[in-house]
Amino acid sequence: MIVLGSNSEVAQAFVEEVLQRDGNLEKLYLFTSEPELAHKFAQHLQVKYLQESEIVMLDLTSELNFSRFERVESSLLFCAVGYLGMGSEEGLYDTKNTTRVLDINFSRLIPLLTHFAEKMERRRGGTMIVLSSVAGDRGRQSNFIYGSAKAGLTAYLSGLRNYMHHRRVHIMTVKPGFMRTKMTEGLPLNPVLTVTPSRAAANIYTAYRNKRNVIYVLPVWRLIMFVIKNIPEFIFVKLKL
Amino acid sequence: MKKNFVQKIANWGNYPVVTKNIRTADTLSAIRSFVEQHNEVIARGNGRCYGDAALAENIFSTARLNKFINFDRINGIIECESGVLLADVLDLIIKQGYFLYVTPGTKFITVGGAIASDVHGKNHHSEGCFSDYLISFKLMIEDGSVHNCSESENAQLFWSTIGGMGLTGIILSAVFKLRNIETAYIRQESIKAENLDQIFSLFEESDSWTYNVAWIDCLQTGNRIGRSILMRGEHATRNEIDAKKRETPYVIKERLLPSVPGYLPSVLLNRFTVKLFNKLYYAQQRQKKTENIVDYERFFFPLDAVGNWNRIYGKKGFIQYQMVIPKEHGRQGMQEILSAIAESGNGSFLAVLKLFGKNNPFAYNSFPMEGYTLALDFKVNLQLPTLVAQLDTIVEKYGGRIYLTKDSMSKNSLTNYLRNVENPKFVSLQHKRILNSTITSQTTHGTNSKRNRQ
Ligand SMILES: Cc1cc2nc3c(=O)[nH]c(=O)nc-3n(C[C@H](O)[C@H](O)[C@H](O)COP(=O)(O)OP(=O)(O)OC[C@H]3O[C@@H](n4cnc5c(N)ncnc54)[C@H](O)[C@@H]3O)c2cc1C
Numbered sequence: 072m073i074v075l076g077s078n079s080e081v082a083q084a085f086v087e088e089v090l091q092r093d094g095n096l097e098k099l100y101l102f103t104s105e106p107e108l109a110h111k112f113a114q115h116l117q118v119k120y121l122q123e124s125e126i127v128m129l130d131l132t133s134e135l136n137f138s139r140f141e142r143v144e145s146s147l148l149f150c151a152v153g154y155l156g157m158g159s160e161e162g163l164y165d166t167k168n169t170t171r172v173l174d175i176n177f178s179r180l181i182p183l184l185t186h187f188a189e190k191m192e193r194r195r196g197g198t199m200i201v202l203s204s205v206a207g208d209r210g211r212q213s214n215f216i217y218g219s220a221k222a223g224l225t226a227y228l229s230g231l232r233n234y235m236h237h238r239r240v241h242i243m244t245v246k247p248g249f250m251r252t253k254m255t256e257g258l259p260l261n262p263v264l265t266v267t268p269s270r271a272a273a274n275i276y277t278a279y280r281n282k283r284n285v286i287y288v289l290p291v292w293r294l295i296m297f298v299i300k301n302i303p304e305f306i307f308v309k310l311k312l
Numbered sequence: 313m314k315k316n317f318v319q320k321i322a323n324w325g326n327y328p329v330v331t332k333n334i335r336t337a338d339t340l341s342a343i344r345s346f347v348e349q350h351n352e353v354i355a356r357g358n359g360r361c362y363g364d365a366a367l368a369e370n371i372f373s374t375a376r377l378n379k380f381i382n383f384d385r386i387n388g389i390i391e392c393e394s395g396v397l398l399a400d401v402l403d404l405i406i407k408q409g410y411f412l413y414v415t416p417g418t419k420f421i422t423v424g425g426a427i428a429s430d431v432h433g434k435n436h437h438s439e440g441c442f443s444d445y446l447i448s449f450k451l452m453i454e455d456g457s458v459h460n461c462s463e464s465e466n467a468q469l470f471w472s473t474i475g476g477m478g479l480t481g482i483i484l485s486a487v488f489k490l491r492n493i494e495t496a497y498i499r500q501e502s503i504k505a506e507n508l509d510q511i512f513s514l515f516e517e518s519d520s521w522t523y524n525v526a527w528i529d530c531l532q533t534g535n536r537i538g539r540s541i542l543m544r545g546e547h548a549t550r551n552e553i554d555a556k557k558r559e560t561p562y563v564i565k566e567r568l569l570p571s572v573p574g575y576l577p578s579v580l581l582n583r584f585t586v587k588l589f590n591k592l593y594y595a596q597q598r599q600k601k602t603e604n605i606v607d608y609e610r611f612f613f614p615l616d617a618v619g620n621w622n623r624i625y626g627k628k629g630f631i632q633y634q635m636v637i638p639k640e641h642g643r644q645g646m647q648e649i650l651s652a653i654a655e656s657g658n659g660s661f662l663a664v665l666k667l668f669g670k671n672n673p674f675a676y677n678s679f680p681m682e683g684y685t686l687a688l689d690f691k692v693n694l695q696l697p698t699l700v701a702q703l704d705t706i707v708e709k710y711g712g713r714i715y716l717t718k719d720s721m722s723k724n725s726l727t728n729y730l731r732n733v734e735n736p737k738f739v740s741l742q743h744k745r746i747l748n749s750t751i752t753s754q755t756t757h758g759t760n761s762k763r764n765r766q
Contacts, residue, residue, distance in 0.1 A: 080376075105339070107339055107340070108338060108339060111338075111379050111381075112379065114379070114380070114381055114382075115379035115380045115381075118380035118381065118382060118383045118404075119380050119404055253376075256315070256317070256335070256336065257315035257316055257317040257335075258314075258315055258316075259316060
């Protein structure tokens with residue numbers, strides 16, 4: 072299994088879910104920009120499951136050299152790479168923030184995903200599970216830079232799924248809604264709409280086994296986003312969302 | 313949405329509820345900067361202490377320090393971060409034939425919390441506290457530096473942190489020893505006692521058993537005071553369990569976990585329902601003595617089977633009153649305590665009696681001392697402070713003390729026993745409350761004596 076963004080709590084919970092349910096993995100690659108945490112996680116997996124893993128450094132804000140990933144291959148990829156950046160109030164006119172948000176969530180991530188998609192196409196099989204966001208369903212005034220990058224990612228995944236469908240590679244888009252993670256620590260989240268990383272991982276695992284294409288981690292989000300997507304623009308523009 | 317780390321928070325008793333700054337982190341540098349940037353910091357594990365011990369102006373939650381670091385499967389030694397739950401440790405070790413030496417009545421506490429409260433189990437008389445099996449831990453102190461502490465390295469920091477209620481710093485990780493088991497089952501005997509005299513004799517008779525605990529019906533009066541059931545247990549050997557279980561001796565049936573959905577109206581718990589519960593509980597065991605084999609979950613963690621059971625006490629919450637009275641006064645003290653409770657009519661749903669053995673003199677901040685310990689749950693209401701004051705007076709008279717990890721209301725002279733923990737950085741609301749009431753009681757005492765002299 073290849074894990075992009077392996078310090079994300081959902082990614083870690085998903086890895087544990089797979090190890091618990093399916094037993095050990097032949098190869099586990101943990102991609103990370105924070106080696107301290109990745110090492111901790113690798114050691115944890117070693118103690119708990121006797122699972123070996125390899126840590127691969129990845130920094131999406133710098134130029135990527137794909138030749139480093141030559142040996143990295145697996146039939147399962149989980150991508151939890153994401154960067155919220157600042158909200159519109161603070162960050163909209165901050166070019167550095169905008170570039171970073173676009174780089175990590177979209178422009179530098181897409182070539183990376185494509186790189187691994189190509190490997191899966193060559194082996195004629197595999198699954199890619201990628202976390203996008205409900206923020207990509209419609210641009211809202213509070214965080215539309217992040218939202219637009221995620222919208223781009225969602226569109227890319229939709230196209231890739233279509234393309235890969237004929238090549239036996241399964242692409243799954245996951246829209247998490249609110250999760251209790253580092254990214255949302257300190258935000259006032261509605262408990263009914265919020266999942267813990269381990270709950271999210273369990274739901275994602277089930278959807279992966281059922282070969283679902285696009286899932287909202289909590290089903291209630293499908294309804295919420297259905298409503299938000301269908302509000303006519305002339306009304307939407309006046310709302311404070 | 314703006315980030316706001318200030319949140320409403322309470323520990324297991326839902327009393328008191330405070331609004332404080334709570335954060336969590338998993339990198340050393342982030343933890344360090346939290347410590348550097350704030351005053352009045354306390355670590356919080358899983359909030360299973362009942363009162364205000366894990367609360368402060370700035371709370372560092374160890375929720376993300378949840379990784380295992382090492383497991384020596386041959387010698388039974390484990391190392392993990394401080395936020396790992398005992399439940400996670402058990403999940404990992406039981407199938408390897410190991411168990412915890414000391415575990416409290418819930419497995420949903422963290423390793424850090426187990427050290428900071430130096431928890432005890434049903435085997436204190438025979439095997440001591442959590443710290444008796446602790447090899448070392450890493451502690452972050454006020455300047456953000458990390459120190460390895462053991463009996464031989466930073467010994468003073470080691471001993472003052474054990475039972476030190478988080479007041480010496482943040483425990484980051486720990487190494488401790490495990491015990492061997494042949495099965496995940498316990499051979500249990502339950503024996504009924506009609507009154508206090510019988511239960512005390514039973515405890516003394518059962519001294520050679522590893523685990524002993526008694527449930528007391530604390531609403532009985534007269535010569536039925538102390539009516540109770542003693543449960544004693546040993547880890548079952550392979551030969552003691554039936555053939556079917558022997559095939560997979562470390563696997564037990566998973567229990568369905570019901571959960572209390574929300575706070576129940578607190579009128580549901582009153583003198584009559586508690587009396588009825590106790591009556592039924594006592595009556596369900598027909599014979600004077602029963603013997604059976606139960607799995608470790610049922611023996612050690614019966615309460616964990618019901619999620620959020622703390623909510624049955626209603627929104628106002630509850631306290632747990634746990635005291636210890638030195639052995640020589642145990643009978644007398646318990647007699648008075650139980651009479652006072654029965655008289656007050658303030659029934660406790662859950663009253664647990666244990667006999668502590670000798671304490672480890674090095675672990676000077678640990679709560680246990682040789683004697684009888686009783687733990688009682690009380691719903692918070694207007695009469696409760698009066699009852700607590702009454703009970704405190706009895707405990708004090710016999711030279712006992714109160715368990716800090718349960719305390720939120722008791723007298724400072726019973727709760728100020730910690731040594732070598734004064735630190736301007738790490739201060740809990742509990743510690744402030746105890747210090748403040750010490751100062752107030754000293755000044756009132758002072759004015760009194762002046763008045764007396766005049
Ligand atoms: C149902 C139930 C049964 C119980 N039975 C028993 C029993 O039989 N015996 C017994 O001894 N106790 C018992 N307890 C109490 C419980 O074991 C202790 O309160 C334990 O300390 C709770 O651990 P926690 O991880 O939830 O810590 P918290 O409640 O979050 O914190 C408890 C204390 O530990 C400190 N602390 C926590 N983590 C750290 C850290 N990393 N570094 C420094 N300080 C830290 C806090 O500051 C606080 O002072 C029981 C509790 C419940 C709810």
